[in-house]
Structures are given as C-alpha cells and as structure tokens.
Amino acid sequence: MTLYKKDLISINDLSRDDIKKIFEVTDLLRENIRKGRNLLKGFVLTNAFFEPSTRTRLSFESAMLRLGGSVISFSSVEAISIAKGESFVDTIRMLDAYSDIIVVRHKYEGAAKLAAEISEAPVINAGDGRNQHPTQTLVDLYTIVKKFGKIDGLNIGLFGDLKYARTANSLLQGLAIFNPSKIFLISPPTLKIRKEIRDLLNLKGIKFEEHDDVSEVISELDVLYVLRIQRERFSDPLEYEKVKGSYRVTLDLLKDVKDDFIIMHPLPRVDEIDYKVDGTKYAYYFKQAKYGIPIRMALLTLILLGEEVL
Amino acid sequence: MTLYKKDLISINDLSRDDIKKIFEVTDLLRENIRKGRNLLKGFVLTNAFFEPSTRTRLSFESAMLRLGGSVISFSSVEAISIAKGESFVDTIRMLDAYSDIIVVRHKYEGAAKLAAEISEAPVINAGDGRNQHPTQTLVDLYTIVKKFGKIDGLNIGLFGDLKYARTANSLLQGLAIFNPSKIFLISPPTLKIRKEIRDLLNLKGIKFEEHDDVSEVISELDVLYVLRIQRERFSDPLEYEKVKGSYRVTLDLLKDVKDDFIIMHPLPRVDEIDYKVDGTKYAYYFKQAKYGIPIRMALLTLILLGEEVL
C-alpha cells in the first residue's frame, strides 16, 4: 500500500507501516531541508479554510513552499462570501479544477470526507469539527518517537478537555495504532472522553485509566499532553474558574516526574502551562511545533509523488 | 498584431486572429500542463481586487503559479483601507512599481481602463461593474469551440439576467466577433439586454430573437448559457419569486434538446440549474470552469513573453 494520490481524512486511514514511511521521509527531509526544494515544482495546493486557523494554514503553506510547490488560499472571511448561495459541493469542484491537492478545514464533522468524495485531487483534512486533525496527530506521534525511539510501552497522559478537543480525539486514535503501556485520561468530570473513543480503546485492547487529579499520576508518566479548556464549554462561569485553576502545569507539579518526562501541547497555549515551565528540560511543545513543517513536507511528497522519488 | 505587453480591458480589444492564437497556446499548455512551469519565472502578477471575487482571484493565481510566476494580492477588505484617502491613481502607480502585470477587479465600469492608462505594466480586466469580463468570455468561447469545433453557425441561447450580468454583456460582444447562426435572448421582460448591446448586434449583422419562455426555443439550441437572476434586481419580492421559478433548468426542460446540446454557466450557480442536471451529458459548466486555468495561462504567457517563446 502506498499514500500516492490518497486522501488523508482520519488518522485511521493510515497503517503502522504508512506512519513509519512518513517518519522516514520526514527524517530524510530534515537532514537537509533544502534538498526537497524542487520536488513539488509546478504543483498547486489549495488551502480551503472554511474556519480560521492561521497556525495550521501557515504550516501547510510553509511545507508546500519549501518543496518548491505553490499555494492558493482562501480564508474563512472569503468562505462566507463563497458560501453565499453556492453549495459546498460546487466550491470543492471549482477548487478541484484549480489545484493538485486540497487542504480542508471546516467547523462541521465530515466536511473533509465529503470533499474527498467529490474531488479528484487528493484531500487532506486539516481539522473538521471536533472530529479529526490527522496531520497534528502525525506531528504528535513523531515528537514522541524522536524522544523515546518508540511509542510502544510508554505511559502517556492526556490532560484537559478530552471531550471536545479534536486534537485529543485524533491523538487517542493514533496511539491506538501502537501499543502504549497505559494511557492516563485526566480531565474534569464533565470533559471526559466520549463513548466512541472509550469503545475504540477497549476494542484495540489499549489499557487506560481515567483521573481528575494530575498530581496523583504525573510521576508515572513518560508524556503529558496538555489540552486547553475553553470557557464556552461551561454554563457556570464559577465552575470554569475552578476547573481552570486545577488544570494547569506549574513548576510545582513537576517535582516528582521521571527524568525523561516530556510535556507536549498542540498550541496555542493560553495559561494551561505556566511560562516558567518553558525553561525546563521537560518543555517539548516548541520542538513539537517545529516538527509540523517537515511532517507535512513528507506527507505532501508521498501523496503527490509517491515514494519512488526519494 | 500581437498581444505582447498589451492590456486586455474588453473582449473587443481582441481580433478573431488574437482569439485563435490564445486558443492555440491554450491547447499547447493543456497537452502538458507542467511544460510551462518555468515560463514566467521571475515575473510578479498583482491581483488588485477592489471588489471580492474569490473564484476569479484563485483562477488567476493558479494560472500564474503553474507558469512558475509569482503573485501578490490584496483583497477588497484591504482595498478599503488603501482607499482611505489615497486616490485610485496613486494606488495603481504603486502596484505598477511592484509588479509586471496587474489584474484589476472593481465595482465601477471603466476602472480597469483607467488603470491601464496609468500603468506601464499591462492590465487585465477581471470584471468592472456590469461592463466587461473578457477572460471569462475567452473561457466561454473556448468551451464552445472545444465542443463544436467552431462558433460560426451555432444557435446560442443566453438565459436569465441579460441586463445587469457583465458576463452576458461580455459574451454577447465576444460572440459578435464570430458568426453564430442565431442568438436567443431569453429573459424576464425587465431584464432584457441593454440598448447598446442590441445596437452592437444589429451593427455586426448578428441575428437575434428575444424570448421570455425558454421551453419554446430550447429544442433549437446548440448551447444554453445560464445566468443567475439576483433578488436585488427586483423591487417586488413576489415578482422575484415568480421569475426565479420560471428561470430554472430542470431535467423536465431537457426532454427535447438536440443530441449535442450543452448547458454552460459562469458559476457560482445557486439554484438556476437543478443539481439533478449535473449528471446529464449536457452539463458542461464544470468542464467550462476547468478551462479557466489554461486559458489564463495562455493569456499571461502571450502578454508577458509574446508568441515567439512557445
């Protein structure tokens, strides 16, 4: 199996071997980031962002441009004007006529899948509702592999909003492709993982525990993956304030962690990680962000050219 | 005569031979879309969109980038801030200093012509008020030629708003460069073609008939070109609803059409063509949209490099 001309809608579209191949190409491109600079010459990528996400948009643009490819984009503001009357289906047909690959961000679950059914050009899901964000998950898994050489056998904690954050949803499905020792799900009671994810973990035989106090388990963890808790998830502002205070990573919390322990975060960070933590050896979130470019470079290369080229 | 370093403001700027040349280069570039990928290296195109049009903007960008050229753009939102105090003339002078070719979209008739008078760099009109949209007309004419091998001798219907739609205006002037057998102008009584277009058709000796019921003439047509009817053209909402219902293409309407008959539409389509029509062999509007890139590639090549290069 190969990724050539395939869509990437869910992290579950990928096998363990596919992910290994993407990581190999990522390593190749990182060794010499200028090496790939003519690979995608003449190819055009469309960033179809029906929902704003400057960070994700810029990371796809930077990746495509570093490979010598070109980018056309529209933002959510223009998407509104496109949407005025025109169907999503017609919009995707137009973009298909204009480009070689389409990156879709949309607030509704399933939008990227629908786009992939319409478009001849491959479609990459850059986030659909609270559902999937597979390229973020690839970055997350790659970060863990670069640190520990593996995912199997690790203790991995997810900390914060596990119910609405698509990053958590997508990462848990990604981890289930591997064999972590145990997953620790640490969240306020109202923001626990959804039933379908619980079912998936059980089906795959992944051991997991649910907690609401991170300090009880932090010394067992190899990785703590922090997720923002958004005010709008709470009807009671007081409840939000209380939760917010307890779901923060501070220096104090890090007293008894393992020596190799790392903290990850998909960014942007608001105040769920104290700035003072940035200076510790555990802070891995900026390194993780940096991997966003080579991972996407590898993915674009494999989808548009196949693996023979490299 | 040559297009080298010329402006393209109106479809009437082009002779029959110019159009033939553009179509030849379009065919050449379509045969191998990657062939042209270094042609415009080092050239910069400015998309000066004083009025929003994501579709047209993206098609010029994709065309320029596929030729190895570069694009700088500003959207209508920024145009408002530019306009704050600065004259259109000064803005165009700035863009002239920054780029090799300027694509202008503006809500006022004549804006592109004024820009062309100021700028040393060639200017392409991407739509000025209800006046002209010459690159859309080139796409339209090319679509007809690719289907029928000619424009001369065909029965061509325009259906919908013929008064305010610049696409209709521009296409009728384009058709008048050729010798269609007859043009059928099918519109509500309040949205008939303007006097200057009627005068032009008479002057060029083009036969035309005006109708308000498409079902009376559809079996005679080779091409039906559908145009959106906009609510804001009607003071009485009831009148709009009535008209809207009658100016739709449905499967039912297509029962007695010629075997080679095609339906065209500049897109975006709202509900003037039933989605069920998309699956018929008559639906040519997505193919038409696809021609938007190679036509613009040919035009940019001929204006920036001349014909000797190819």
Add this chain to the structure above:
Amino acid sequence: MTLYKKDLISINDLSRDDIKKIFEVTDLLRENIRKGRNLLKGFVLTNAFFEPSTRTRLSFESAMLRLGGSVISFSSVEAISIAKGESFVDTIRMLDAYSDIIVVRHKYEGAAKLAAEISEAPVINAGDGRNQHPTQTLVDLYTIVKKFGKIDGLNIGLFGDLKYARTANSLLQGLAIFNPSKIFLISPPTLKIRKEIRDLLNLKGIKFEEHDDVSEVISELDVLYVLRIQRERFSDPLEYEKVKGSYRVTLDLLKDVKDDFIIMHPLPRVDEIDYKVDGTKYAYYFKQAKYGIPIRMALLTLILLGEEVL
C-alpha cells in the same frame, strides 16, 4: 561587520559602510532585476503584520518573490484571532519554526525588538508604533543618493507632522549617520520633533532649524520630504483645517526652488501634495516608491546569504 543573519530593528543598527554595501547590492540587482531570481530559492519569509499596511506588505512580498523566495503572510485581521489568548512571544516562536526570516509590523514601539530577542530567524522591523521604519529610511536615503550622488552637504527639509510620523523619526536618525549641510524642520508648532530626536541631532552635531512656514525656506532646499498631517492629531477640528491648508505643496510654492530640487513623500499621499505637482520635474515620490523593491531585495539577500554570494 556584515549583515548576514542580523536583525534590522532600527536604522541606527547600520553603519555608514553597511548602508553603502546595501546600496551597492541594490545597484547590482537593479542592473538586471531577473539576475537574482534564484538567489533565495527555498527560503521562506513571514510577513507578520499585526497592524495593517498593504503597501509595505506588498513591497516585501514582491522583493522576496523576485529573488525566487517564498512568502507566508498573516494580516491584522488574523493577528487578532491569533492574539486571542496567545502571547506575542508564543506567536513569534511559532513563526520562527515556520520561516527563515520574519518581517514584523506592529502598532506598539519595541515589538520588533522583542520579536528579535525571541526568534532565531532574523527579524526586520517594518514599522513599530511611532518609532522606527528602517527599510523606508533606506529607500529614502537611496533616493537622495541616486539623485545627488551623496547626502553630505545637502539642505534637506522635512515638512508636516514631525512629532508622530515614524517615517520622519526614522529618516532623521538616518540622516544623522551622514553629514547633511543643514536640516530644515518645518511643521505646525504642535507637531515639532520630539526631544529625543532634537538631542540626537545635537549630539551628532547636525545643524538644524525649526520653521513653521515652508515658503520662507523652500528656495534653500535640495530636498523637501513631505509628511502627512493626520486629523486625529488635533483636538480642535478648526485648528486641523487651518494647518492642513498651509501644509500643502502646490505649483505656486515651487516658483523659486533650486533647479535640482526634488520633492519626496513616503506615500500614501492624501492632499498634502497637489496632483498638479506630479507633472513637474521635481516630483520624485513615485521614483522613490519604485526603489522600495530593489532596496528590500538587497537587504534580504545580504541578511539571508551574506555578501560573498554576489
């Protein structure tokens, strides 16, 4: 000393030799603007515009693209959404991960300096509050040098708002690196230069005079640099109207100027220069705008590649 991998935050970061070197490279690139078209292939520039400035954004984009480099941008609209919760520091860290050089525009003084401290990639200040706009100053100095062959020994007038305009602030510091014969500071009494600039001119031994009537001194000037006066600087609208009328360049004002005299303006111009002046040989502001591209091309080349390459 060399500019290689250096930040450019203030015009004072540059020595007289640095400026000479930038001008030499500018001349080289102007001789054959297509010569540099592969120089920055594979490099990515980020336009981080936290405050809108279409003109400056487009000039950096055009310069980078003409050198074969790539550009990713975000506008002030998106900056607001980025800013929602995320710190400026985190945003710059992300951009540092995504690009090879960062151009920062911000409404607060010192923002570019802060960005430079955080980012490993070089940072260019494209305007911070009322403080500095060093690339505009380079364009201004280059324009004078191209006309007169020198800056030393000239009589240079600055005319308009000298208190709030960062262009004036930055240019005066730039002139102080050279030895102009005399600087004439012509402004309404309420818009005189700030104390720190007055101190700097005194420190550097630059002779200057303050005036409020341009007609008294215009015949002595080699250069008149015109700056817009903004309505919002006046609490009394009547006061603004009075001042506005007196701080305009008209044909009438130009009767007794030197033969070699030139008028400059950073643009956009509102009505502080009569359009009739555009046709005179003194009008140098559009030529000045044109120099914006090659100056920035030279700067990007020297920062990203060093001087050995050319």
